[in-house]
Amino acid sequence: MNSSNDLKAVGPRIRMMMPRLTPLEVRVVETVFGLRDFSEDTALKDIATEAGVSEAMVVKITKKLGFSGYRDFRSAVSNYNKLPTAEMHQELSVEDSSREIIQKVFRTSIHALEETLAILDVDAFDRAADLLMKAGQRDFYGVGGSAQIARDVAHKFLRIGVRAGVQDDSHMMLMSASLLGADDVAVAFSHSGNTTAVIDAVQLARRSGARTIAITNYGGSPLAQIADIVLCSTAQGSPLMGENAAARIAQLNILDALFVAVAQRNYDAAEKNLEKTMSAVASKRKDKIV
CATH class of the missing domain: 3.40.50.10490 (Glucose-6-phosphate isomerase like protein; domain 1)
Known part of the structure; x- marks a missing residue:
């Protein structure tokens, strides 16, 4: 994937595939997106260990999501996470100030528009x-x-x-x-x-x-x-x-x-x-x- 639009589509396409995954497979995907330091250097065995599944299971899931394998998946997701729009989505908190609430709500909508486009x-x-x-x-x-x-x-x-x-x-x-x-x-x-x-x-x-x-x-x-x-x-x-x-x-x-x-x-x-x-x-x- 080379174009900006291709990269922006990585997260949405994975999310749209989630209903087709089993609860265990969903947990593995959520484990990946929950890792703040996930990058091109993240080893397959590290993901398998973190999610509590075999390396073969991780590879199977990446193929089910439409990637050729773990390396292809890792490259796409790590590059997607570097996009400016990927930083827009921030969780709302009960401790947020009014300014923070406004910024997070607007950024979440902007993020959705960018990725839907x-x-x-x-x-x-x-x-x-x-x-x-x-x-x-x-x-x-x-x-x-x-x-x-x-x-x-x-x-x-x-x-x-x-x-x-x-x-x-x-x-x-x-x-x-x-x-x-x-x-x-x-x-x-x-x-x-x-x-x-x-x-x-x-x-x-x-x-x-x-x-x-x-x-x-x-x-x-x-x-x-x-x-x-x-x-x-x-x-x-x-x-x-x-x-x-x-x-x-x-x-x-x-x-x-x-x-x-x-x-x-x-x-x-x-x-x-x-x-x-x-x-x-x-x-x-x-x-x-x-």
Whole structure:
């Protein structure tokens, strides 16, 4: 890996593979990332000893993560750890001052944006924009915080005349999915990619003939495995903030870009509809102080 973007993608790609690892394999990976002095000089036997596994097990895990072996893994991770953005992620502490909290929260979001940009699949992005532009019906599925992201995106699309239905109830998702057809698209929002209600709805949408898009933080998740197109965010977890906070920022940026790409595909119609929708709510704004 030579380019900056390739290096920035090392951490995210390993994190996205974590759902495919066994608890023991996860422990070994966490052992590596927990070593502050991990470098090109760190011996295989040292990692094996620290994690309490055999050297063969460590090599097997590195290959499962997509590397040719331990040396390739060691080189990629040690160079990734040297990146300026790798230093941005700092754990929040209950002893932090307000200034420290602000800096850490902002840096965590910047870090998530930098790394999501590095791993974003542009071909998948273009296919998603084409599907959303041409679809007859668009179903957005999400629960909890993911439903809020779905609503935000649906609101943006409505402004340019691209209508989407948002479902956050498992029964409503299934009923809506059952009515989709070959000209329709279902977009599933799930940070973990493990949300049963969303997965069930996507499976039914597929059986109904619709194309499917997944917005998730884990490319190896069950949701990502069944979707036609996957757009991944990436964010490191934090005991106080969790993963969802930074991932939400990254996902909203992916979807803002998707919104622009869809509008670009029929710019005249988008501009005309934007003027209509803005005019429709103009009377509800109080731009001038009387």
